[in-house]
Amino acid sequence: MPELPEVETVRAWLAPALSGARVDQVTLKRSDLRYPIPTTRVQGLVGCTIIAIRRRAKYLLVELRDLDSDRSKAIMLIHLGMSGRCWLDVQPDPPQWLKHEHWRMRLVRDDQVCWLRYQDPRRFGALDVIDDVKSHRLLAHLGPEPLSPDWTGTRLYTETRTRKQAIKGVLMDARRVVGVGNIYASEACWRAEVHPNRRASAVSKRSCVRLVDAVQSVLKEAIAAGGSTLKDFVGGDQNPGYFQQRLDVYGREGQPCNRCxxxxxxTTLLQRSTFHCPRCQRR
Ligand SMILES: [Zn+2]
Structure with a gap:
């Protein structure tokens, strides 16, 4: 499943190519992914110009404006779900449709034509057109971004004083902090030397500070490496070999801890595979 670093990597790849491009044509092969696609609103983006691409949690937010009629801006929301892939082909002629390719946009910038394409075999992804990020039903409940100054060790500590939940579950709870998936939560617990199953309210302030530092460093390294390798995910440049990050515990059952x-x-925690070192990360 594409996690935050993968989505941020896709955003960083797409942003320079899409910024300033005008939507010339939209083709939808179906009217729903995980949710219904507002087909009329998506078609209404034809003629609009892409101003910016941002990211909130694992959602790509493409900001568009109709520069001719001064219409208020629209935001196209893209989610990659479990197996989605969003990429760009620069070529004048329409590329062959791929299996499970559900929509594409023909974009024009400086007389150059490119195609923004979306493929998603399992169809857990999303495509929507929204007016406001803060009030949208998929975005309104979201906690802070893990790499923003709003998410600190003190905040994690304060918010967990009465929580009986496992600390790893808190890290993966989007209401507390967004975009920390299973792999990165496991790695962060190992780096911070905190048992993933430790009751959140029993985690010390010092450990909360270490956990936030660990989550941030793991995510930053993954973004720098272009995301970690995942079988369903191919990055924006279709070069899966680029996605390599050293993982210290995830997927390393029975292998020696890199510290001790x-x-x-x-183990299994909240139905997810969890890896830890029984010596470095005590309950
Ligand atoms: Zn160890």
């Missing part, structure tokens, strides 16, 4: 050589243990 104790074999890494695999």
């Amino acid at each position: 050589q104790t074999p890494v243990v695999k």
